[in-house]
Amino acid sequence: MIYRKFGKTGINVSILGFGAMRLPMIEKNGEKHVNEEYSIEIIQKSFSYGVNYIDSAYGYCSGESEIVVGKALKGWREKIYVSTKVPTYNIEKRDDYRRFLEEQLKKLDVDYIDFYHFHLLDNTKFEEKVIKLKLIDEAEKAKEEGLIKHISFSFHDKPEIMKKIIDTNFFETVLCQYNILDRSNEEAIEYARKKGVGVAVMGPVGGGRLEKADELVKFFKNKYHSSPEIALKFVFSNENVSIALSGMNTIEIVEENCNIASGGKFLAQQDKKLLEKWIEERKRKKEIPCTNCKYCMPCPFGVAIPDIFNIMNYYKIYGLFDYAKKAYNNIGKWEKDERKKANACVECGQCEEKCPQKLEIRKLLKEIHNTLFN
Numbered sequence: 001m002i003y004r005k006f007g008k009t010g011i012n013v014s015i016l017g018f019g020a021m022r023l024p025m026i027e028k029n030g031e032k033h034v035n036e037e038y039s040i041e042i043i044q045k046s047f048s049y050g051v052n053y054i055d056s057a058y059g060y061c062s063g064e065s066e067i068v069v070g071k072a073l074k075g076w077r078e079k080i081y082v083s084t085k086v087p088t089y090n091i092e093k094r095d096d097y098r099r100f101l102e103e104q105l106k107k108l109d110v111d112y113i114d115f116y117h118f119h120l121l122d123n124t125k126f127e128e129k130v131i132k133l134k135l136i137d138e139a140e141k142a143k144e145e146g147l148i149k150h151i152s153f154s155f156h157d158k159p160e161i162m163k164k165i166i167d168t169n170f171f172e173t174v175l176c177q178y179n180i181l182d183r184s185n186e187e188a189i190e191y192a193r194k195k196g197v198g199v200a201v202m203g204p205v206g207g208g209r210l211e212k213a214d215e216l217v218k219f220f221k222n223k224y225h226s227s228p229e230i231a232l233k234f235v236f237s238n239e240n241v242s243i244a245l246s247g248m249n250t251i252e253i254v255e256e257n258c259n260i261a262s263g264g265k266f267l268a269q270q271d272k273k274l275l276e277k278w279i280e281e282r283k284r285k286k287e288i289p290c291t292n293c294k295y296c297m298p299c300p301f302g303v304a305i306p307d308i309f310n311i312m313n314y315y316k317i318y319g320l321f322d323y324a325k326k327a328y329n330n331i332g333k334w335e336k337d338e339r340k341k342a343n344a345c346v347e348c349g350q351c352e353e354k355c356p357q358k359l360e361i362r363k364l365l366k367e368i369h370n371t372l373f374n
Helices: 036-048 065-072 095-108 123-131 135-144 159-166 186-194 214-219 227-236 251-262 269-286 305-318 321-329 350-354 361-372
Strands: 003-005 012-014 016-019 025-028 031-034 053-055 081-086 113-121 148-155 173-177 198-202 243-246
Touching: 012 016, 016 036, 016 251, 031 065, 036 065, 036 251, 053 243, 065 081, 065 095, 081 095, 095 113, 095 135, 113 123, 113 135, 123 135, 123 159, 135 148, 148 159, 159 173, 159 186, 173 186, 186 198, 214 227, 214 269, 227 243, 227 251, 227 269, 269 305, 305 321, 305 361, 321 361, 350 361
Parallel strands: 016 053, 016 243, 053 081, 081 113, 113 148, 148 173, 173 198, 198 243
Antiparallel strands: 003 012, 025 031
16 A cells, blocks of 8 residues: 655555445335445455545434444554544534534544544635634644544635635645546645645545446556546546545455555556546537536426536546436436426427527437437
């Protein structure tokens, strides 16, 4: 396993971290619960390969993730850095920070948490929760008492907001999105490293979207064994990233990912440039130039126009055929999802009148439905 410095924390972390958001689930009495025995086996298997960082959160796996992580830490605690997150979105008053922290320490069954994040931080939560309620003071107090070792934040906003939060000098590490499909935080990640803030990234395999991207493998003429290998090596090859969290839910995935993280040979600079060129060429030739401005919405018949175009772009640009078909066919499938697939279009034309890109939306919707509908 390869290790990197984690900002100015003085800690070396494994470049692969265990993301405990997608632990294997089983059904009990009609409800979904974490498969504890298998999850513990998977987590400890990663530890045996040298993974020394595990990340959870208050609400993961219906609130069971931290409990299972705590059980998996038995016999390993002194070798592993534990990361979890206070549910910032549930904090209404200053005392809530300590209340959640104490509850999470009990769930994890640990005396301290190494990296305690403000979860899902964006500009609004930062201003209205962290600053307004003086939660940094609470975090500093908990740190002085030894209940947490490092103050961190997980980020979900525009890159300039990430820089703004970093510039407060409140935080030692940041967790943000970064992968082949989403490179919007790339400059902010470099900025964080230069400021001494440790960078962990989530979704290195695109939140599962890149688990099967045959077009990527074909592009490199089978130089790499799988699309997850390409995706992980892409992230690992960015030296501004200290650690990439992977939601591993089988022994096989743990073994594959740990072998990739231990190999030492990541995506060569030449390969990265070839990949960027390939993506740009495919975008130019195949991309539906929807900017997601949503001027076409709401559709009077409920058609999820921007979402559908976005899904089709994954299909056409990255060759994510299985993912795109599944995502499209899941539109409107669940009880609270009121979106409609493309075949709900009655060709009224209102959307085309409003579209700044002058897209032939009605024609595109027909083509997409014929391609993606099972």
